Amino acid sequence: MKNLRITVNGTVYDVQVEEVDGSAAPAPVQTAAPAAKPAPAPKPAAAAGGEPVKSPMPGTIINVNVTAGQSVKKGDVLVVLEAMKMENEIKAAKDGKIISVSVNKGESVDTGTVLVTIG
DSSP states (O other), X not given: OEEEEEEETTEEEEEEEOOOOTTTSOOOOOOOOOOOOOOOOOOOOOOTTOEEEEOSSOEEEEEEOOOTTOEEOTTOEEEEEEETTEEEXXXXXXXXXXXXXXXXXXXXXXXXXXXXEEO
């Protein structure tokens, strides 16, 4: 057995791999490299002085509960994000006022996309 450490998308995995006798192992199969994913369009930068609330995972925005200028309290649901058939409530981490809303209902987002900015 060999112990290996593999990093996939920034997540580290410790795995054990068993070495097998070369005569019994099937020939390795070559596969084509996956096609490069086009770069996403840049999002508008967060407003100066505000704290951006970013998407924790890729998914689809199914509801935007706030508008620019609205006051929010810590724990208020700002956006509902659907990922892997589950609805995830993205909540305010602090009291404040919504400076900007950067997403719309039905929009697909990647991890780290700025959803709203709280000032």
